[in-house]
Amino acid sequence: MTSAHERRSYEQFCPVARALDLLGERWTLLVVRELLAGPCRFTDLRAHLPGMSPALLTQRLRALEDEALVRRTELPPPAARTVYELTERGRALEPVVYELGRFGIAYLTHAGPTPQPPMHLLALGLKLFVVLEALPGRAFVVHLALDEGDFTLRISAPAHGPAIGRVAIDAGTPAQFDARVRASLSTILWLRQGVMTLAEARAGGLLEVDGPARGVAAACALFGLETAA
Amino acid sequence: MTSAHERRSYEQFCPVARALDLLGERWTLLVVRELLAGPCRFTDLRAHLPGMSPALLTQRLRALEDEALVRRTELPPPAARTVYELTERGRALEPVVYELGRFGIAYLTHAGPTPQPPMHLLALGLKLFVVLEALPGRAFVVHLALDEGDFTLRISAPAHGPAIGRVAIDAGTPAQFDARVRASLSTILWLRQGVMTLAEARAGGLLEVDGPARGVAAACALFGLETAA
DNA sequence: CCGCATCCGTTTCGATACTG
DNA sequence: CAGTATCGAAACGGATGCGG
DSSP states (O other): OOSOOOOOOOOOSOHHHHHHHHHOSTTHHHHHHHHHTSOBOHHHHHHHSTTOOHHHHHHHHHHHHHTTSEEEEEOOTTSOSEEEEEOHHHHTTHHHHHHHHHHHHTTOOSSSSOSSOOHHHHHHHHHHHSOGGGOOSSOEEEEEEETTEEEEEEEOOOOSSOGGGGEEEEESOOSSOSEEEEEOHHHHHHHHHTSSOHHHHHHTTSEEEESSHHHHHHHHHHTTOOOOO | OTTOOOOOOOOOSOHHHHHHHHHOSTTHHHHHHHHHTSOBOHHHHHHHSTTOOHHHHHHHHHHHHHTTSEEEEEOOTTSOSEEEEEOHHHHTTHHHHHHHHHHHHTTOOSSSSOSSOOHHHHHHHHHHHSOGGGOOSSOEEEEEEETTEEEEEEEOOOOSSOGGGGEEEEESOOSSOSEEEEEOHHHHHHHHHTSSOHHHHHHTTSEEEESSHHHHHHHHHHTTOOOOO
């Protein structure tokens, strides 16, 4: 009984069912979400996943390790000892988490219990707003000057692999940018949810986009904002 | 406690967590997978989801209805009475299921318990092999002549919305096609999983691609097959 | 402190049987 | 055909403990 698993499976010859065999249990994909942002210690994961018991976190990490989606690394003395990180196979989950997030945007209610979303969720959330179909055919930098903080959105040059791999977001202000967006998170959310139009937001001073003319248009497209009319 | 739900939520201000609040319970996404193929009766769903108890199916369908992802329609007398189908919001789940499936391909073991996968899973599975980044910029038809049956893969012209919306697969043989692929499902699976190279498959007579020259190259790209070397 | 393991009450799930 | 009802088994959530 050492292996503990041979977990409950759907027993179907279907890629979707197989994926859910691996990822479908509670918390699993949220653990992956955390690890997509970079290596984490056990305690970091706990802090970012309130409500998850440590035993369950251990169990999920072991299962992910067994599937070679996560790797546990023991660091030499100086730093905190063990960190968890995604393997290359694990990083293949980025599109899955991305699409889940894209879908979830429509169901985000901003009058939630969290007064100020934690920084790392903010960065992830902003990444989800990017419309992959509208990525420019070249590298591109956007300065997101939100009320909640400054972020740098970098689109790298086209490459092989999933398009989401071209998108990176970090806290901070870029030295140069192709476009700059000033708004609050609420405004961006409302625009995406259709609560408000781009014209209304601009008229109300809730959103400003500036930079080189072509950059502005590209930035709007990037966030799915219609510039017409 | 009339509403019965107010189900367990992750309580995070994060689109991924919100999506999993709606979809993260066991069986939910497999129900969605079934409905993506078209409207279904209760009994059809049961037949395609062995192991799921009817009570649980009812519960999942009610929850999806409450979220306006699924609609229940009562048909007039002639036909079997009630059918379930995805709403427009529900159809927004196609990219989620698609990416899960893309990920799951790598974990499909063909020596499974199912001797012959059911037709509807076969069609879904084939759709998952299509590489969305490689969709041609025009309409395109591929005849998939598999050992398991004939399928017609239709790529429609570029449009708004998710790229997966351009891909459709049906059983049957097309009157005209831009390319034809002859292979078995195993071969396609092995190629994708890297068990075998395209050159090896062709040399061994396991795979043939014919049609107009440009069609062949496009078809290979469509399935992520390197034609070089 | 960090990285877990153990215990226990509650919730969810799976299997089967039964009904309008 | 389209569900309900029931019940034992498994999974989960929360608190607590414990060695390095």
